[in-house]
Amino acid sequence: MRDQAWAALRDRVLAVFRQPLDTPLPDPVFDELARAVFAWQCRYNEPFAAFCRNRGRTPATVAHWTDIPAVPTEAFKHVDLVVGRPADAAAVFRTSGTTLGGERRGTHYVLDLSLYEGALLPVFAGYVLPDGARPLLLSLMPRPAELPDSSLAHMISTVIDRLGAPGSGWHATVAGGIDHHSLAAALRAATERGQPVCLLGTSLAFVHWLDGLEARGEKFALPSGSRLMDTGGYKGRNRTIESTEMLARYRALLGIGPEWCVNEYGMTELCSQLYDAQLRDTVLGRASAGRRKLPAPWLRTRVVDPETLAPLPPGREGLLQHFDLANLGSVVAVQTEDVGVQIGGGFRLLGRVLGAAPRGCSIAVDDLLRAAGRTPGGHA
Amino acid sequence: MSRWLAWHLPGVPVRAGAPVAGAGDGTVVAPALSPEDVARAAELARAAGARLRATPLDDVSAAIDHVARRFLDPADPLRREALQWLPAVTGYDPAMAALVLDRMAADWTEPALRRLLRAEFRDPRALERFVAHAPGQRARAIPPRLVFHVLAGNVPGVGVTSLVRGLLVRAPALCKTARGEPVLPVLFARAFADCRPALAEALQVAWWPGGDHGLEAPALAAADLVIHYGDAPAIADLRGRAPATVRVVEHGPRISFGVIAREHAHRRAVAAAAARATALFDQQGCVSPHLFYVEEGGRVEPRTFAARVAAQLEAIGTELPRGQLSIAEAAAVQQLRAAVEFRAIAGQQTGLWTGGNLAWTVAFDPDPAFAASCLGRFLRIKPIARLEDVLGELGSYRAALQTVAVSAPPARAAGLAEAFAGAGCTRITSLAAMPFPPPSWHHDGRGPLRELVRWVDWER
Numbered sequence: 001m002r003d004q005a006w007a008a009l010r011d012r013v014l015a016v017f018r019q020p021l022d023t024p025l026p027d028p029v030f031d032e033l034a035r036a037v038f039a040w041q042c043r044y045n046e047p048f049a050a051f052c053r054n055r056g057r058t059p060a061t062v063a064h065w066t067d068i069p070a071v072p073t074e075a076f077k078h079v080d081l082v083v084g085r086p087a088d089a090a091a092v093f094r095t096s097g098t099t100l101g102g103e104r105r106g107t108h109y110v111l112d113l114s115l116y117e118g119a120l121l122p123v124f125a126g127y128v129l130p131d132g133a134r135p136l137l138l139s140l141m142p143r144p145a146e147l148p149d150s151s152l153a154h155m156i157s158t159v160i161d162r163l164g165a166p167g168s169g170w171h172a173t174v175a176g177g178i179d180h181h182s183l184a185a186a187l188r189a190a191t192e193r194g195q196p197v198c199l200l201g202t203s204l205a206f207v208h209w210l211d212g213l214e215a216r217g218e219k220f221a222l223p224s225g226s227r228l229m230d231t232g233g234y235k236g237r238n239r240t241i242e243s244t245e246m247l248a249r250y251r252a253l254l255g256i257g258p259e260w261c262v263n264e265y266g267m268t269e270l271c272s273q274l275y276d277a278q279l280r281d282t283v284l285g286r287a288s289a290g291r292r293k294l295p296a297p298w299l300r301t302r303v304v305d306p307e308t309l310a311p312l313p314p315g316r317e318g319l320l321q322h323f324d325l326a327n328l329g330s331v332v333a334v335q336t337e338d339v340g341v342q343i344g345g346g347f348r349l350l351g352r353v354l355g356a357a358p359r360g361c362s363i364a365v366d367d368l369l370r371a372a373g374r375t376p377g378g379h380a
Numbered sequence: 381m382s383r384w385l386a387w388h389l390p391g392v393p394v395r396a397g398a399p400v401a402g403a404g405d406g407t408v409v410a411p412a413l414s415p416e417d418v419a420r421a422a423e424l425a426r427a428a429g430a431r432l433r434a435t436p437l438d439d440v441s442a443a444i445d446h447v448a449r450r451f452l453d454p455a456d457p458l459r460r461e462a463l464q465w466l467p468a469v470t471g472y473d474p475a476m477a478a479l480v481l482d483r484m485a486a487d488w489t490e491p492a493l494r495r496l497l498r499a500e501f502r503d504p505r506a507l508e509r510f511v512a513h514a515p516g517q518r519a520r521a522i523p524p525r526l527v528f529h530v531l532a533g534n535v536p537g538v539g540v541t542s543l544v545r546g547l548l549v550r551a552p553a554l555c556k557t558a559r560g561e562p563v564l565p566v567l568f569a570r571a572f573a574d575c576r577p578a579l580a581e582a583l584q585v586a587w588w589p590g591g592d593h594g595l596e597a598p599a600l601a602a603a604d605l606v607i608h609y610g611d612a613p614a615i616a617d618l619r620g621r622a623p624a625t626v627r628v629v630e631h632g633p634r635i636s637f638g639v640i641a642r643e644h645a646h647r648r649a650v651a652a653a654a655a656r657a658t659a660l661f662d663q664q665g666c667v668s669p670h671l672f673y674v675e676e677g678g679r680v681e682p683r684t685f686a687a688r689v690a691a692q693l694e695a696i697g698t699e700l701p702r703g704q705l706s707i708a709e710a711a712a713v714q715q716l717r718a719a720v721e722f723r724a725i726a727g728q729q730t731g732l733w734t735g736g737n738l739a740w741t742v743a744f745d746p747d748p749a750f751a752a753s754c755l756g757r758f759l760r761i762k763p764i765a766r767l768e769d770v771l772g773e774l775g776s777y778r779a780a781l782q783t784v785a786v787s788a789p790p791a792r793a794a795g796l797a798e799a800f801a802g803a804g805c806t807r808i809t810s811l812a813a814m815p816f817p818p819p820s821w822h823h824d825g826r827g828p829l830r831e832l833v834r835w836v837d838w839e840r
Contacts, residue, residue, distance in 0.1 A: 050725040051721065051722065051725060071718070072715045072717075072719075073715065074715035074716065074718050074719045075719065075721075075722040077719065078719055078722045078723050079723075079725060079726045306705070306710030306711055307705065307737045307738045308737060309714070317707060318707065319707065319714075335714065337708075337711040339708070339711075
């Protein structure tokens with residue numbers, strides 16, 4: 001199926017990646033393309049097609065992209081949701097941990113890295129580097145060679161290669177965690193040169209790193225234009241930290257102000273990512289509607305009622321549902337467990353669910369996983 | 381009534397503070413407490429303990445009974461207040477709240493209290509004086525000077541049962557309620573105080589955010605016994621803060637399930653009881669079943685049994701509708717349903733029956749490995765060749781097992797009871813009795829009253 005028809009459809013999607021970031025695709029254009037992708041997937045992704053048939057949805061009955069059934073992320077743990085054969089995938093990303101599915105890990109097959117990278121680079125550049133800066137990119141994640149399953153490691157690797165200043169690189173390993181010495185040396189050198197840096201990592205990695213800085217009484221006053229991208233929540237095993245507290249620590253320990261701290265939202269099951277818009281708002285001099293995530297033109301995110309999965313009006317909390325054209329090679333519509341609220345053309349992320357936590361003395365699945373020595377995981 | 385105050389701290393003047401986070405629509409108000417307030421409440425309760433210990437046990441038990449009967453009386457404003465606020469703060473349907481209150485309050489009436497005392501003590505008078513214990517030896521049970529109850533909110537009434545147990549050994553209490561159920565313990569304490577004004581200060585009840593080290597330090601310092609219901613992180617956290625001299629009775633996360641022998645798989649009453657045990661408390665009780673194993677080879681095969689349980693869950697929904705699901709709970713049901721559906725798509729022999737709007741879910745799952753439910757009436761039914769094989773499937777859940785409901789012929793029941801007792805279960809019961817253990821149950825493997833007292837021997 002990776003024939004001329006595939007190439008033609010892929011090229012149409014790639015063309016959308018070159019659209020201006022702030023101009024939403026007109027709905028008829030998005031709809032036509034989304035349904036073309038859906039029809040393609042119904043033909044070559046049988047588990048997805050069966051899921052849709054169970055709901056009476058086929059390319060013939062889906063009149064608008066909003067009728068496409070969204071596949072819950074849990075499904076990625078049980079079937080190969082890929083257009084064609086898993087063996088044809090250019091990259092295979094797996095979820096890091098478990099929530100409800102025991103030891104199973106969700107698997108996302110990426111058929112064509114041009115789709116992944118094509119969706120990644122303009123959005124990263126637009127939201128993390130909206131001023132056109134090319135800072136030193138410093139990763140708190142280990143290299144993809146060490147974490148071949150991690151979409152986040154791959155993502156950071158891609159932006160380091162394509163958007164980083166010379167000297168950008170990795171300051172963590174799987175075995176040793178964050179390399180405090182090399183990271184501190186890189187930050188001091190950049191500070192002396194006056195070269196802005198951009199730190200990249202999971203929120204929990206930042207928490208651990210800043211804990212270490214605080215314990216040693218170290219801090220940095222990073223050059224103007226420095227920034228950071230963190231991702232995932234701050235809900236750790238032993239502590240939960242509010243994002244406002246982290247923003248205050250970023251300023252106090254690194255000298256990076258809140259508008260320069262960009263939280264990324266991504267998931268293993270999606271080729272596209274979203275970012276806080278406030279840095280882009282600031283740089284473009286437009287009125288900010290608050291800290292929120294804005295979808296790229298090829299992505300539609302809906303906030304849906306958790307029971308009925310029907311769309312909710314702005315302001316109501318619900319589950320996030322994504323329709324991502326970059327997912328051409330897997331499934332176009334993904335139902336998450338993430339909680340958000342629609343606001344100002346995008347959404348605010350309110351929490352990432354790591355399995356339901358029932359109240360009180362009834363069992364929490366999370367607790368059991370913890371008792372079994374497994375880590376509940378989350379992002380990328 | 382526009383708002384409801386989530387405390388009863390007789391003798392401690394406190395102002396209203398913030399709404400109890402997460403409890404209903406913000407009209408349930410927490411007290412604005414300082415550590416000094418908590419210390420004062422603990423001090424008053426300890427002082428009232430002397431009056432409580434001087435009150436005859438029969439009189440304490442009569443006062444408990446009086447409050448229980450008020451909770452059971454449809455005309456009593458106490459019951460009306462309970463049923464007005466419980467659905468709003470717990471999310472349970474009003475019919476469920478009423479049923480649970482009826483069953484719980486029945487356990488606080490005098491006949492039930494007498495049964496509990498007799499089950500726990502060979503001679504309950506040991507709570508009041510030295511009684512014969514063995515030749516040349518007399519014994520007496522001494523209550524703690526102050527019990528600090530830290531409650532959970534999953535099932536209304538469980539917290540009051542904890543207070544009642546303390547009162548039965550005539551121990552005063554300081555009680556921290558849960559955000560999920562801040563109502564009944566306050567109403568109970570208030571009604572007890574109305575009934576026995578001289579003992580009013582013996583029960584001090586309030587809600588504050590769990591894990592507040594500042595507020596809990598004076599409570600931990602004043603108590604000599606802590607009874608803690610909570611999830612694993614909360615249990616570990618409080619244990620770490622309790623002084624070494626304080627005894628801590630913990631009721632942490634527990635998991636329950638059921639097994640049905642092939643000889644019983646065709647019985648419609650068994651399927652109905654399985655459904656009812658799942659629907660009660662919307663599966664949030666520690667006694668609620670996460671799954672049922674059904675033995676193969678009976679007149680009705682496990683898959684058919686699953687379909688029957690599904691039909692029963694649908695029927696129960698009109699009488700006892702499911703309560704509200706949190707967004708996280710609803711998300712979990714959506715995800716787990718999809719997992720079952722996709723496994724069927726992939727050719728596995730799973731089955732899925734669902735009620736509208738996530739009302740209930742029955743998943744038939746041929747994988748025999750024990751699996752926890754996300755709760756909210758999500759039930760797995762697993763076929764198994766021999767019920768005895770279940771023991772090999774429990775895995776890491778063994779450490780958290782509590783109730784197992786067994787439906788099997790008498791000839792097999794004894795062997796299964798021994799096997800599950802050895803596997804870590806602390807309660808073996810019938811499907812019908814599963815949701816409501818008797819007051820005398822060895823809750824999580826311990827004596828509910830004996831666990832609270834200190835024994836003194838007098839030899840001569």
